[in-house]
Amino acid sequence: MKETFDVIVVGGSYAGLSAAMALGRALQKVLIIDGGMPANRFTPYSHNFITHDGRPPVEIASLARKQVAEYVTVKRMEGLLAQVEKEKHEFVVQLDSRQTYYTKKMIFATGIIDQLPDIPGLMDCWGKSVLHCPYCHGYEVRDETTGILGNGDYGFEFSGLISNWTRQLTLFTNGQSTLSPGQAAKIRHRQIPIVEKAIAQLDHHNGSLQRIIFKDGTATFIKALYVRPSFVQQCSIPEVLGCELTEDGYIKVDNSQRTTVHGVYACGDNTTRIRTVANAVAMGTTAGMMVNKELVMEEFEQA
Numbered sequence: 001m002k003e004t005f006d007v008i009v010v011g012g013s014y015a016g017l018s019a020a021m022a023l024g025r026a027l028q029k030v031l032i033i034d035g036g037m038p039a040n041r042f043t044p045y046s047h048n049f050i051t052h053d054g055r056p057p058v059e060i061a062s063l064a065r066k067q068v069a070e071y072v073t074v075k076r077m078e079g080l081l082a083q084v085e086k087e088k089h090e091f092v093v094q095l096d097s098r099q100t101y102y103t104k105k106m107i108f109a110t111g112i113i114d115q116l117p118d119i120p121g122l123m124d125c126w127g128k129s130v131l132h133c134p135y136c137h138g139y140e141v142r143d144e145t146t147g148i149l150g151n152g153d154y155g156f157e158f159s160g161l162i163s164n165w166t167r168q169l170t171l172f173t174n175g176q177s178t179l180s181p182g183q184a185a186k187i188r189h190r191q192i193p194i195v196e197k198a199i200a201q202l203d204h205h206n207g208s209l210q211r212i213i214f215k216d217g218t219a220t221f222i223k224a225l226y227v228r229p230s231f232v233q234q235c236s237i238p239e240v241l242g243c244e245l246t247e248d249g250y251i252k253v254d255n256s257q258r259t260t261v262h263g264v265y266a267c268g269d270n271t272t273r274i275r276t277v278a279n280a281v282a283m284g285t286t287a288g289m290m291v292n293k294e295l296v297m298e299e300f301e302q303a
């Protein structure tokens with residue numbers, strides 16, 4: 001039997017659950033499809049989200065799922081979205097299990113995949129002592145011996161930002177510096193050493209960084225290392241549907257979280273470099289409210 005929803009939300013993490021809550025409260029029939037791979041699954045504690053500061057991400061996510069489950073018009077399934085086709089008035093949505101559903105609108109809250117530098121030991125420390133964001137984890141390692149793995153404009157910008165949290169800072173370019181002479185001079189003026197030696201591996205204890213070991217056999221003690229990895233979209237189906245991406249690779253959305261394809265919305269990490277739980281929740285709520293408004297007004301104006 002054909003099962004039709006008002007909205008299918010792909011991605012049931014912070015952004016997707018927030019969108020679903022707004023829609024459930026607006027009495028819309030919603031299906032959440034979730035692959036269960038939130039970006040912060042590597043970190044033991046999440047910070048900078050008011051009311052949940054310092055709590056394990058799994059606890060926040062599980063409470064969110066419980067609260068959303070209270071809304072009887074919202075259904076949640078574990079699985080992966082495999083394919084979507086846009087027909088005249090609806091989307092035909094297929095899961096990897098081959099189940100097919102139909103929906104009037106779609107919200108993609110599918111996050112991104114970090115492409116971490118290929119340095120042995122780095123992945124083990126990701127989210128624990130190798131960090132993506134000082135607002136999420138900087139306070140916990142304030143004044144500690146800290147490194148930045150970066151080069152060029154990004155290395156310069158991150159050196160400036162992280163110097164707010166610690167004076168014991170070193171920039172590791174992992175090879176020849178691509179900083180401009182002006183950038184290098186400004187970094188050195190702040191007593192931040194620039195180390196160009198190639199990195200062999202990170203020495204750690206259960207994800208807690210101990211040393212950076214260089215290819216020349218030398219090593220340096222370190223407690224935290226900031227990295228801003230490149231990324232790819234975790235789900236490429238919005239692009240297949242025709243959603244435009246920004247130059248940086250995010251799904252292009254307007255202030256209402258509308259993509260460039262009618263009836264398709266996106267929210268959370270897949271649309272922004274402001275990468276926090278709080279922002280994902282805010283964008284998800286906006287997407288849910290705006291999709292509801294579109295559904296209600298389309299119906300209202302038909303008369």
Ligand SMILES: Cc1cc2nc3c(=O)[nH]c(=O)nc-3n(C[C@H](O)[C@H](O)[C@H](O)COP(=O)(O)OP(=O)(O)OC[C@H]3O[C@@H](n4cnc5c(N)ncnc54)[C@H](O)[C@@H]3O)c2cc1C
Binds near residue numbers: 046111268276
């Ligand atoms: C290591 C690390 C630590 C972090 N620490 C903090 C912190 O302390 N504080 C903070 O505020 N922020 C932190 N963040 C950022 C925060 O995790 C993200 O901003 C947030 O998870 C974004 O939520 P989201 O819902 O947009 O995406 P995600 O949480 O990444 O969730 C995306 C969901 O979509 C699902 N999905 C993707 N494709 C499909 C598909 N085809 N079918 C079905 N489901 C799909 C995934 O399985 C996943 O469940 C951290 C990030 C990282 C990487």
